[in-house]
Amino acid sequence: MIFEFSDKVKELQSRVQAFMDEHVYPNEQLFYDQVAEGDRWQPTAIIEELKAKAKEAGLWNLFLPESDRGAGLTNLEYAPLCEIMGRVSFAPEVFNCSAPDTGNMEVFERYASEELKERWLKPLLNGEIRSAFAMTEPAVASSDATNIESEITRDGDEYVINGTKWWTSGACDPRCKVLIFMGKTDKSASLYKQQSMIVVPMDTPGINVKRFLPVFGYDDAPHGHAEVEFKNVRVPADHILLGEGRGFEIAQGRLGPGRIHHCMRQIGVAERALEKMCKRVKSRVAFGKPIAEQTVTLERIAESRAMIEQARLLTLKAAYMMDTVGNKEAKAEIAMIKVVAPNITGKIIDWAIQAHGGGGVSDDFGLAFAYAHSRTLRLADGPDEVHRNQIGRLELKKYN
Numbered sequence: 397m398i399f400e401f402s403d404k405v406k407e408l409q410s411r412v413q414a415f416m417d418e419h420v421y422p423n424e425q426l427f428y429d430q431v432a433e434g435d436r437w438q439p440t441a442i443i444e445e446l447k448a449k450a451k452e453a454g455l456w457n458l459f460l461p462e463s464d465r466g467a468g469l470t471n472l473e474y475a476p477l478c479e480i481m482g483r484v485s486f487a488p489e490v491f492n493c494s495a496p497d498t499g500n501m502e503v504f505e506r507y508a509s510e511e512l513k514e515r516w517l518k519p520l521l522n523g524e525i526r527s528a529f530a531m532t533e534p535a536v537a538s539s540d541a542t543n544i545e546s547e548i549t550r551d552g553d554e555y556v557i558n559g560t561k562w563w564t565s566g567a568c569d570p571r572c573k574v575l576i577f578m579g580k581t582d583k584s585a586s587l588y589k590q591q592s593m594i595v596v597p598m599d600t601p602g603i604n605v606k607r608f609l610p611v612f613g614y615d616d617a618p619h620g621h622a623e624v625e626f627k628n629v630r631v632p633a634d635h636i637l638l639g640e641g642r643g644f645e646i647a648q649g650r651l652g653p654g655r656i657h658h659c660m661r662q663i664g665v666a667e668r669a670l671e672k673m674c675k676r677v678k679s680r681v682a683f684g685k686p687i688a689e690q691t692v693t694l695e696r697i698a699e700s701r702a703m704i705e706q707a708r709l710l711t712l713k714a715a716y717m718m719d720t721v722g723n724k725e726a727k728a729e730i731a732m733i734k735v736v737a738p739n740i741t742g743k744i745i746d747w748a749i750q751a752h753g754g755g756g757v758s759d760d761f762g763l764a765f766a767y768a769h770s771r772t773l774r775l776a777d778g779p780d781e782v783h784r785n786q787i788g789r790l791e792l793k794k795y796n
């Protein structure tokens with residue numbers, strides 16, 4: 397693995413950085429002000445404005461590897477750019493690189509028919525609509541996806557969908573026009589062939605977005621995480637992806653890129669928390685000396701720097717493996733970074749909060765919100781324990 401980024405990546409890094417400096421950081425507060433004004437569940441004007449600027453600047457859809465529709469970057473090339481975007485919670489959307497759309501667009505790109513691509517991938521890539529991914533269910537332990545109970549039943553030239561999902565991120569946003577739904581098409585099939593994935597337009601009768609679920613009190617508006625009920629929702633039979641019983645196969649393909657994108661962004665979140673911690677402790681004096689000079693502070697700063705460097709290298713290694721041997725072969729590295737990145741980021745934010753005193757848990761420094769989000773990533777896309785089990789099993793396999 398070569399540690400130096402190519403000239404192409406360096407040039408893109410400086411352009412994304414310049415865009416962030418000129419357009420994103422100066423509008424950070426404005427975004428939250430616009431969300432707070434009027435209806436929280438309406439898209440903000442500032443995001444739409446910035447999206448147009450990023451598109452014009454050619455900083456758009458940077459995530460999609462191995463496709464003419466993306467910017468032609470590999471996962472390894474995208475990683476440092478995604479890290480820069482990750483420093484501001486809404487920035488990935490500005491570059492059309494946000495979750496869950498990136499994972500969903502990868503699914504459309506790799507597994508959907510040309511008709512479905514034209515209808516859904518095209519407007520998603522243009523940033524005209526948004527999407528959601530509906531797998532987790534309140535009724536069952538969904539970290540084991542074989543438990544998923546929702547039904548997708550064939551009826552003539554349609555499928556009929558019934559079930560309740562929750563934590564369907566993005567489903568509260570009025571721009572969310574389509575979702576990818578996972579459910580059972582055949583309960584009598586072998587365990588990993590029971591599930592399928594199907595494309596569901598959000599305006600199909602029978603879909604009821606029942607409520608949003610707050611995360612430690614944050615609603616994440618206008619994106620949100622929803623509980624969604626599906627009652628006799630009928631979609632054309634050609635909306636099934638790849639065919640019946642292939643849900644796990646697609647999940648494998650989708651979750652790899654989705655997971656590593658979260659990790660790339662988390663490195664940016666961790667860097668920013670460390671930056672805030674350093675600035676704060678240098679500016680405050682307690683018991684006769686700057687807080688920065690307390691050895692406990694130095695130790696936390698040093699540990700944070702070391703943890704970030706380790707996590708970044710592992711992220712890059714996982715991305716490199718995805719590019720060179722494929723998502724399946726890179727599964728150990730993807731699982732490792734999925735555990736490491738949110739854990740180190742959560743720890744660093746926690747130290748940054750401590751360094752800010754009471755201010756750290758307020759909304760004045762963005763740390764409480766960042767902490768809430770990082771904490772969720774130890775659950776979303778699979779809890780830590782499930783990834784650790786997989787890593788452990790792969791390690792033991794070497795001794796068979």
Ligand SMILES: Cc1cc2nc3c(=O)[nH]c(=O)nc-3n(C[C@H](O)[C@H](O)[C@H](O)COP(=O)(O)OP(=O)(O)OC[C@H]3O[C@@H](n4cnc5c(N)ncnc54)[C@H](O)[C@@H]3O)c2cc1C
Nearest residue numbers: 529530531532537538539563564565772776777778779781
């Ligand atoms: C903010 C947020 C956004 C999300 N977005 C989406 C989304 O867009 N779409 C979607 O479908 N889902 C989404 N999720 C759901 C997420 O993927 C699930 O919460 C996660 O997979 C765990 O499933 P569960 O909640 O059913 O927990 P359960 O399966 O009930 O597990 C509970 C706990 O049991 C323990 N556990 C489980 N398995 C093992 C094991 N093998 N060994 C040891 N311990 C274990 C773990 O501690 C785990 O946290 C989101 C979640 C959050 C918090």
